[in-house]
Amino acid sequence: MATSPEQSSSGADGSSAAREPILSVRDLRVGFRTRSGVVPAVDGVDLDLYAGEVLAIVGESGSGKSAMSMSLVGLNRGPRTMISGTAHFRGIELISASERQLRSVRGKHIAVVFQDALAALNPLHRIGKQVAEMITLHQKVSGRRAKDMAVQMLGDVGISNPRHNAEAYPHQFSGGMRQRAMTAIALANDPTVLIADEPTTALDVTIQAQILDLLKSLQRELGTAVVIVTHDLGVVADIADRVAVMYSGRIVEIGTTEQVLYAPKHPYTRGLLASTPGVTGPIPASLPTIPGSPPMGAERPDGCSFAPRCAFVLRECATTPILASHDPSDSGHQDACWLGELTIPVPDESRSTL
């Protein structure tokens, strides 16, 4: 059941095959109360994150990627949100932790880079102040020192003339610089885990590449474990060690980047890849090889939620398939599909564009 680190060579440091995960998520469920009932955004996710690795979460819009990642640090807690399950991190169970406990984790051990940096930065505060605020909150340093550290951090994320630019306001920055500033805030306290929710989606293609390079190099340098949520399989191929594919609130396939991108097992993953020109581009809004759209909330069928769109539906599919390895030689590559259980030969036409 637990996803162990891959035995292949693409792990972050590749040193030990049986490392302990630093973040261990079990049966995570997130539901949003709405007027028309509860929307189950995350529907029983198990996930392990290992120190220093980059784990990408991919899936169509609405598959629950944000809901899952935000619930880890309680950023979507509220009267309309129901979160259950467990997420163990440094001896704290994050899901049931009090706000006070979570505050000591947020920003210090787990930080987040948000998608829309313009909205995510306070328009009335100087950039330097917004970075320094993160530092003074978790480190015992003077305001002056924090400011210097903030300037240093802004330089580290590639903002030119950081001492001068620390005095700027967000609206005076370009989109790329804002995302760099957001990254500076998130990494200011050298967190163990960085959650990046579509950090490049709002940016131009060239800027996207720069920000990804930055994330990757800082991640290597600091040894940060990164959970990167993305629509873009190009991003996955560029920086991820492992990939989890989400569909309708569940992880339907997980494995190393190589395994998932080049030897996908789950019919959804295969359709996703087949629909994506060149395998490593952005996931298109509609998937030509998978007709239909993901079931939302209450329409979700019993059993495999991909069944309405799946070309291979079996009688077993009326029962929910569990996420498990179907490769005796590699327990790290897992998928949730009955096809693997039954070892039925699968027609290969959906991978023809590979």
Place this chain on the structure above:
Amino acid sequence: MTLVMRLSRPLRSRTLGMLIVRRLLLVPLVLFAVVTIVFFAMRLIPGSPATTLGVAGTEGLSSKQIQENIDALTKTLGLDRPLLEQFGTYLLAVSRLDLGYSFFGSNSVVSLLKNTLPATIELVFTAMIIAVILGVVTGVVAAMRRGKALDSIILAFATVSFSLPWFALGVLGIIVFSVQLGWLPVLGRLPTSLGYQPTTNFVLLDAILQNRPDLVLPWIEHLILPALTLAISMAGFITRMVRASVLEVLGDDFIRTARMKGLDEWHIMSGHVLRNSSLPVVTVLGLQFGSLLGGSVITETVFSYPGVGNLLVSAVNQHDYLLVQGAVFAVALLFILTNVVVDILYYVLDPRLRKA
């Protein structure tokens, strides 16, 4: 919520200097409009100052004599001239900042305003400060307790307060605190027994200039009830504004960032919510100041408070044209200048308006 969004939209101005210049350029225009409207409106009201003057103290005179009297006065006051000529003459005088004389008594309009305008300024600004403090505190508390009992109570009070005839509240205040309890003076601005000789006519300022600390307490005692009366309705408005604005800001993405940093609710509120949600409130403050000035006319009358409002009411009753025109002119000027200050405040609060 759309109102909040619309009003918080940044003004399109480059520098503070340009902003002020642009606003000040509007001043003569607005004043011209105000003067024109008041000039003709006054002359639309039946009756004339000559009649009011000519009839006064005329017991025993025949109606013919009275009429002759009135005709003579009409000529003296220049009211027999064509209306447009009168208007032109007045505009010329105003452009030289000469507001003329009251028809009753021989005081210049400027000297009458010098005596009364400071009292009104004291009243409206005290009311404004009370309203802002009350409104912001209750608005923030309501937003933080959204959907809870306290929120409903505050909202109910706010709604009632600005749908209430608040001058009736003033009368009630006089009856309870002044007449029944005897805690506060009934009317006026300062008791004559204090022998207050105005320098600037701003009591607080004069108390310092003349070293008369004994003026302060009576001044506050006289001011508090009218100022509260005036403040209540505006406070209710600000409460609702602040509540909506705080709730809107709380939903903004940068609040999630603040939470991600590990800030607690108190620091999020004080460091990230308050200033951001003050923007739309500041914008309406300038406009609300207008209704505050309007309200001061009634409040001053109810409390016999010697301000411009009181002056204006008696001037209208007496058809004292020049005084009415001058008083409205002064109040309009006060309104415009306050709005310039509000613009500057907004500009200081929101860096997005400043040039990169």
